[in-house]
Amino acid sequence: MELNAEERAILDGARGAAARDALQYQIEVGTFWGAKRFVPVTNVHMMGDIEVMGDGGLAWLKGRDLAGAKCTVSTTTNARCMDFAHCERMGQDAGEAKKEREIIATLQRMNVITTDTCINYQTVYQPHLGEHVAWGDTGTVIYANSVFGARTNFESGPAALAAGITGRTPEYGFHLDEHRKGTFTVELTAKLGDLADWGAIGKLVGETHQNYYAVPVFHGYHRTPTADELKHLGAALASYGSMGMFHFVGVTPEARSIDEAMAGKSGYEKMVIGDADIERVLAGYNLGDGDARLVVFTGPQQSLFEMKRLAELFAGRKVKAGGTCIVTTNSAVLEQARSLGYAKALEDAGVTILQGVCFYILQNLSPMREKNGWKNMVSNSAKVVNIIGAHKFNTILRRTEACVEIACTGVLK
Amino acid sequence: MRIAVNRAFGPVVEGEALVSEEGFSPRYDLDRWSGLITKPGHKLEGHSIVDKVCFFPSAKGGIAAGWAFYDIQWKKLAPKAFVFGVTNPVMVQGAIFAGIPITEGWAPHPRDVVKTGDWVRVDPARRTIEVLRRA
Numbered sequence: 001m002e003l004n005a006e007e008r009a010i011l012d013g014a015r016g017a018a019a020r021d022a023l024q025y026q027i028e029v030g031t032f033w034g035a036k037r038f039v040p041v042t043n044v045h046m047m048g049d050i051e052v053m054g055d056g057g058l059a060w061l062k063g064r065d066l067a068g069a070k071c072t073v074s075t076t077t078n079a080r081c082m083d084f085a086h087c088e089r090m091g092q093d094a095g096e097a098k099k100e101r102e103i104i105a106t107l108q109r110m111n112v113i114t115t116d117t118c119i120n121y122q123t124v125y126q127p128h129l130g131e132h133v134a135w136g137d138t139g140t141v142i143y144a145n146s147v148f149g150a151r152t153n154f155e156s157g158p159a160a161l162a163a164g165i166t167g168r169t170p171e172y173g174f175h176l177d178e179h180r181k182g183t184f185t186v187e188l189t190a191k192l193g194d195l196a197d198w199g200a201i202g203k204l205v206g207e208t209h210q211n212y213y214a215v216p217v218f219h220g221y222h223r224t225p226t227a228d229e230l231k232h233l234g235a236a237l238a239s240y241g242s243m244g245m246f247h248f249v250g251v252t253p254e255a256r257s258i259d260e261a262m263a264g265k266s267g268y269e270k271m272v273i274g275d276a277d278i279e280r281v282l283a284g285y286n287l288g289d290g291d292a293r294l295v296v297f298t299g300p301q302q303s304l305f306e307m308k309r310l311a312e313l314f315a316g317r318k319v320k321a322g323g324t325c326i327v328t329t330n331s332a333v334l335e336q337a338r339s340l341g342y343a344k345a346l347e348d349a350g351v352t353i354l355q356g357v358c359f360y361i362l363q364n365l366s367p368m369r370e371k372n373g374w375k376n377m378v379s380n381s382a383k384v385v386n387i388i389g390a391h392k393f394n395t396i397l398r399r400t401e402a403c404v405e406i407a408c409t410g411v412l413k
Numbered sequence: 414m415r416i417a418v419n420r421a422f423g424p425v426v427e428g429e430a431l432v433s434e435e436g437f438s439p440r441y442d443l444d445r446w447s448g449l450i451t452k453p454g455h456k457l458e459g460h461s462i463v464d465k466v467c468f469f470p471s472a473k474g475g476i477a478a479g480w481a482f483y484d485i486q487w488k489k490l491a492p493k494a495f496v497f498g499v500t501n502p503v504m505v506q507g508a509i510f511a512g513i514p515i516t517e518g519w520a521p522h523p524r525d526v527v528k529t530g531d532w533v534r535v536d537p538a539r540r541t542i543e544v545l546r547r548a
Contacts, residue, residue, distance in 0.1 A: 028509045032422050033502070052477040054445075056487025078476070136476035136503070156479015159506040173502060210436055210471045212501035242436075242472050242501050361477065387441050387475070389452035 001030050001170065002037045010166060018069035022162035029159060030170025038168040039151075039175055043127060044075040045120050045135040046160035048107060050099045051081035051363045053157070058099055064161075065106050071164035076115040076124055077107060078137050079301060079328070079358040086354055091371055092364045100363070112164065116356030117330035118300045121148070122227060124332075129253050132175060134163035138238035139231070139300050139383065141174075145245040147230055149253035151175045154212070154244055173212070174244050180254060182217035182247050182261040184209070184269035189220060190278050194399040195232045195306075198225075199382025200281040201273055202236020203397075212242050216271075217261040219249040228303050235300050236382040285396040291375040292320075292412035294393075295403050298328040298359035299384030304336055310351075311342035313404040319350035320410035324372065328354045349408075360388045369393060378406050414526045414544045416519050418496070421537035422505070423514025427545065428466040428493035430531045432523055433457050436471035439481035439507075448490035462492045466533050466542075468523045470498040478503045482511035494535045496523070496542060516542070 003011065010023045026038070050058060082092055082100050104114050115124055120135075121143045127133050127150035134155045135141050144150040153173040155163060163169045173179055186205055192198055205216050216237070225233070225248065237243045247255035255261035262268060297310060307329060319325045327346060329337070334355050337343040343353055362368065369391060377393040379385055380403045385395040398406065406412055435456040439445065442452040448463035472478075485491045494514040497504065508515035514537050523542075527533060530548025 025509065028422065029502070029506050032420050032505050032509065032515075034420070047476050047480070052440075052480040052484075054480070054484035054487060056483050057480045059487075060483065136479070138476055138503075141476075153502045154476055156476050156503045156506045156510070158479055158483070158510045159502070210473065211499055212472070239473075239475075242475075244501075387438075389441055389455075390443060392451065392453065394453070 001027055001035055007038060016068045018064055018067040019165050021067070022069070022165040026162050026166060026170055030172060033170065033172035035170035035172040037171050039132045039171045040168050041073060041132050041134045041163055043125050043133045044071065044073055044160050044164040045078060045140055046075060046112070046164065047078040047136050047157045048103060048161070049080035049361065050096050050103055051361050053103065058103060061103065061106050065109055069110050069165050071111040072167045073164060074125070075112045075164035076120055077112060079118040079361065080116050080356055081361045081363040083354040083357050086352065090362070091368050092362070096363050115330065118358055119231070119303060119330060122231070122303050123330060132169070134160050134169045136160050139235035141244050142234035142238045142246065143231060145174050146234060146247065146252050179213055180245060181215065181263040183213070183215050184271065185217045185219060185258060185262070186271040186273060187220040188218055189272060189274045191275060192229070192278070194380065195228060196380040196382065196397055196399045197278050198229045198232040199236040199397065200278045202233055203240045203281055203382050203386070204273055204277055205271065206237045206239065206241025206243060210241050212244055214241060214243055215245045215247065216243070217247040217249065217255060217258060219258055225251060228305055231300055232381065239383040239386045282397060286394060287396060287412055288376050288394045290412045292378065292406050292410050293323045293372070294374045294376065295323070295325045295378045295407040296359045296384060297380060297403070298326065299381045299387070301358060302327055302329040302333065304333050307333060307337040307342045309400065310404070311345035313401060314349035314351060315345050317349050317408045319407050323407060323410055325351045325407040326354060326359055327351055328357050328359055331355050360384050366391045376412065378403055378412065416521060416523060416526060416542040418516040418540045418542060419518025421514070421516040421540050422509050423494065423512070423537045425534065425536045426466070426493045426514050427532065427534045428464055430468060430527050430529055430533045431457065431460060431462060431465040432468040432527055432529045434470065434524070436473045437467070437469040438473035438475045438478060439485065440475045440477045441473055445481060445485055445490070448485065463490050465492045466494045466496060466535055467492045468496045468527065472497060472499070472501045472504045476503055479507040479510065482507035482513055486511040486513065496535065
């Protein structure tokens with residue numbers, strides 16, 4: 001990689017050992033991908049909690065702190081694995097909670113803003129067209145690239161932290177024009193009336209095109225999608241397809257037309273998704289023994305609008321005795337949901353609201369499943385339905401209203 | 414028999430091949446406390462990745478993989494190397510962070526030349542994978 005004078009100085013230790021090591025690591029990653037140079041970033045979003053990091057990650061992080069690591073650009077954190085107010089009731093380990101607090105304190109010493117959210121793009125920072133950032137998780141990346149027209153790769157925790165420390169990232173992947181063009185089109189003739197339907201598109205398109213550099217171009221939809229709909233679409237595409245970008249003609253900034261999104265290419269694959277395709281996804285889940293005791297609204301965290309809708313659907317109802325319904329969101333949304341009465345409506349119905357976490361990364365999730373005897377997990381999020389398999393849940397995607405009905409009646413259909 | 418790869422990181426390693434027809438995520442598919450692939454229905458369900466040279470056609474989702482490789486290395490459950498047909502940045506960032514050799518791109522396709530249980534050598538600098546012994 002070509003280094004400028006500042007980067008050469010960092011490698012020579014001008015900004016300390018931590019910055020030197022971070023840049024050296026970024027050079028290895030950039031070299032693998034054939035990056036020619038670094039690009040400066042304005043914002044970093046990183047994943048770092050005890051469930052994903054483990055003891056080894058924590059030990060490494062403490063070492064970086066001792067080496068004087070400090071982030072030099074605005075750096076925020078993704079959802080974590082514990083809401084301390086609910087740890088004990090959720091059966092999470094006190095010892096791991098102590099480590100989680102250590103991680104938070106260490107990151108704060110390193111000049112990281114611990115926002116604990118996977119919807120930073122809805123609540124914290126909205127980069128502009130062409131702005132280079134270094135974000136993770138995948139849902140944040142695909143939203144940044146697609147909806148904002150900002151530029152980022154999937155940046156894992158260590159890679160994002162390195163970018164925060166050095167203020168730059170290797171220029172490869174979605175930082176370059178050549179990877180931002182559409183590779184196939186998807187005509188949407190389906191009505192898509194629920195967030196689960198948008199996630200189902202992600203499953204249909206992602207599973208059949210598992211490739212980071214596959215960029216679907218959606219078109220033909222009968223109205224303008226909302227931010228929450230694009231959030232569920234993007235999160236599912238990233239989850240099922242490992243995709244980092246999509247275009248939506250007339251909606252996203254680099255797709256004023258199919259031709260622009262496809263960069264004038266021809267002979268590409270053309271998919272069509274209609275109502276029957278969505279219904280087929282929803283009908284395709286094995287219901288097991290009908291266990292309906294766990295319903296989750298998570299992955300990504302709920303926006304204020306999702307909280308409002310759930311509050312309306314749960315108003316005057318109760319989660320069925322013996323059942324568990326979990327909603328996750330971030331501190332900013334929860335604060336507003338409390339002041340607007342949405343949180344109370346949910347809690348009166350027996351819903352557990354967890355702050356700053358996502359369900360699938362909860363510490364101790366497998367033992368939690370065993371202790372509660374949960375077999376099925378029902379959700380309106382196609383992403384969480386996809387990614388929780390290693391914890392041995394049988395997962396079922398259902399529309400939002402159906403999820404509420406299942407939570408309140410205990411009947412799974 | 415040799416496989417050429419397009420991109421590679423890490424030192425030369427040798428190990429037993431584990432060849433998958435399905436993609437991989439250390440978060441979605443792997444039990445990070447045993448090194449076993451536990452996702453129900455995964456084509457390698459029940460297989461261990463520990464000390465194996467793992468061939469996967471693709472990578473699945475997952476930013477958390479960046480920490481997961483370091484975590485399994487710390488727990489001594491890491492594979493010898495990851496050989497991907499197509500991968501994503503997180504797998505590469507994670508493998509480099511953990512010091513695990515990783516490659517992307519292959520010709521010919523491993524399914525034609527290497528089987529689970531074969532002994533293989535991964536040479537990132539020369540961008541080659543060689544089958545040394547048949548199972």
